[in-house]
Amino acid sequence: MSGPNDNYDPKQVAALSADALDATVAQALAAFAAASTTGELKAARLAHTGEKSPVALANREIGALPPAARKDAGQRIGRARGQLNQALAARQAELEASELEAALASEAVDVTLPVALAPEGAIHPITGLMDLMADVFVAMGWEVAEGPEAEAEWLNFDALNIGADHPARGESDTIFLAPAGSHRVLRTHTSPVQIRSMLDREPPLYVVCPGKVYRADEFDATHVPVFHQIEGLAVDKGITMAHLKGTLEHLARSMFGDVTMRFRPNYFPFTEPSAEMDLECFVCHGASVGDPDNPCRTCRSEGWIEWGGCGVVNPRVLRAAGIDADVYSGFAFGMGIERTLMFRNNATDMRDMVEGDVRFSRALKGEAR
Template identity: 40%
Template sequence: MIDKIKEHISKVEGFSSDNPSEIEAFRIEYLGKKGFLNQFFAEFKNVPNEEKKDFGQAINTLKNAATEKVTLLKESLEGKQEEKGKYGDLTRPSEPIQIGSRHPISIVKNQIIEIFSNIGFNVSEGPEIEDDWHNFTALNLPEYHPARDMQDTFFIQTDPSDILLRTHTSSVQVRYMEENKPPIRTISPGRVFRNEAISARSHCIFHQVEGLYIDKDVSFADLKQTLLYFTKQLFGKSKIRLRPSYFPFTEPSAEVDIYWGLETETDYRITKGTGWLEIMGCGMVDPNVLKNCGIDPTEYSGFAFGMGIERIAMLLYQIGDIRMFYENDVRFLKQFKSAL
């Protein structure tokens, strides 16, 4: 009988499985009510007295071996199930990674930066929260100047009370002129803020790119040729016109139009039947602005220009509502692909 128990001990020690049903069947076979252990315990009374000690030790060895084997196999099985639940089926193909799209504002901004970078303009940036000097006064807009009413400003009620959200990136140009000596050739892209009603054509938050070129003997002809190069590169249009206008920080000043054409019904609609589209403002830097920034206006001259990125993007992509840029609708954003 002891030899039979030893055979079962060897069988228990050699058993292995990762199948839950087989492990449970093994447990019942040895540790169940009708299992081998209970059968051997039932035979204990029939064993001669001189063999009871060895017989009892053999049964306990079988019991411990069976119990340890079942525990070990179940722990191993639970570990595998936990790993599978955590990581899933590791043999499955991975989920495809969707590549995002750039925002149309970023695409157009990067295109503009690249065009001007090709002719020597660097990029300058500045704070969105500005003071009155850099946003207005240094740009020939002293306190109570009526031209300040052209820009409805978000003032921040702090001490001092002349802190505001910048209304244009011209403030970056002022800071750049204060910190750098001519020749200066820079563009300033960035977000600006104006207290305007939100509609399909206007928003209280928008983006600008403003350019500045300061050097000796800079003329209006240099400005015109720079803008002509830009419109050819961005729009593929080779015909522009400059209409007299007014900006406090440039003199003379002009609005820049490109000839869009009248080839389609859309051309008639967006140009109101004229074929011309306004895209930016520009002019020669006012001598007072140069003086305020520590540059001698008798030695240096320069030109400046500025455009709204949203307006350019709306023209390029034929977007009819500026609010779509800010609603973060994935269906809208997925339409734009660019390497820039």
């Protein structure tokens, strides 16, 4: 193994000469100054200060010099590298500041503009449709009336001519409230509000009663134990079935457009005569009746869809509310809000209306007033 070359005369390696080193530094400084982005500066840094840069290669040649010449060469290389690092850091700071300023200018946010801080909500379609239907009657001069959901048994049944042995008063249909014998129920329809209105007001009387009702029903696609109804009551002198028909035709056209409606005889204890309101099928318009090749799932090929019940107020109901049935007469009607919503929007499953998914409300937010 050979030792140091102590007898070697001091020599000047070309890359370590002062002139060559000054030229290398000048070239690097020019490259740094010419860089207009941090990306270009990075490329210039690798080219002029990296492992294969002229300064790095010159630093490696120090070992080839005799000991007497290494100190001077090392000092020159150190000064050159310090000068480059200082210039590089200064240029890096300039370019970063310039790029940040440009980014802020191009990506500026107007903080005075309104922003959505929470997801968009929507009025529930049931609530919106109740308001919409009530507005139809308010526009005709009717009054909106409300009542409690926990109702007296007398108001829910007896005052409406529903006898003690009527099937609707059984626990299979009605939810009774504790304690036993309290004669209080969760109202099975909004008709008690009609009785309350007749007890509180003097005729003539025109009220519409939207609200929540309760039945001991199964929870499936077409039944829920808690649903909504809207009922109407008109009490005045000379009220006839013709007034009822005209009122309901106006409501039907307000809800469904140019639709045909019919009355079908039925029985309700609180009206006499009584009828079911049917609407012409929105899908087949009666064309599926008697045509087995083109059945209609909406009306089951019957051509009509049941909407609700109605009739002339039974004189017994008027007398129970303290109204002279010999002077006044009236009509009443009622229909389900969920059923009306299904007709208007082709909804097929009532469970969608109670699951609380905001996407359902957003899809039907047009029902809101």
